[in-house]
Amino acid sequence: MTGSERRADIVRQIKEARRPVPAKSLAELYHVSRQVIVQDVALIRASGYDIISTNRGYILTGPESVSRVFKVNHTDEQLGEELCAIVDLGGNVENVMVNHRVYGHMEAELHINSRRRVTEFLNDIERGKSSPLKNITSNYHYHKVTADSEKTLDMIEEELRKRGFLVEQKEDTGENNDET
Structure with missing residues (x-):
């Protein structure tokens, strides 16, 4: 176990x-x-x-919400697909995190919980406000996702796995296999 x-x-x-x-x-x-x-x-x-x-x-006494951190990898073109897969199943993408070998841990709040917010985020990226943080770590990044139940998080995890975005991690090894 x-x-x-x-x-x-x-x-x-x-x-x-x-x-x-x-x-x-x-x-x-x-x-x-x-x-x-x-x-x-x-x-x-x-x-x-x-x-x-x-x-x-x-x-x-009961959870108000539960969260899980997912390690993912995908291209810029798949960014909208990844975010929509999460919000369509009831998830809220709280942030994006990367572990860079030189710069260390970097994190940005997102709070994306609907397709409308996904569209706004993608429009901001397209307008050149910034580029995705994942680009500095060969597309490897993490998202903290909150939801109403563990069952919802399990469905999100399975969907990310099915689409090939989820990076499977070895439990409790302490390995950090992020790319630069």
Whole structure:
């Protein structure tokens, strides 16, 4: 089981529980340390879930929204197709990020949540206001996408994979295979 699969299952366990779920119980269930569970819960919270820690365990009060970071690669001509694929399934493209070998981590807010916003963004690019940030890293880039549920994010991930935009990453290797 990968870390992301474990975290998704932790959310399910806490959501379905009738009482608070202790970290110790989760650690035993997944054969990991209690500290791994604490770190997983921190990541789950960062993705939008409202998990409360009580002296008896974790309680999930429900997500307002959830998020996921997707690593993608495509041409300038496919930019609109990528963004529309995300917003058509209910996603909000919060930002674009690149990791450049010289300049380091760079990020720009986008907040694209409709085809109208996609069109406005593409028009701005065409008018020469700027060029896509992905161009400095051989088209490799990341998007933080928010949605109403993990199911929606799963559908977006599958659509990006189907269109050949998703860059598959090895779980927890620490590898940074971005291009310059």
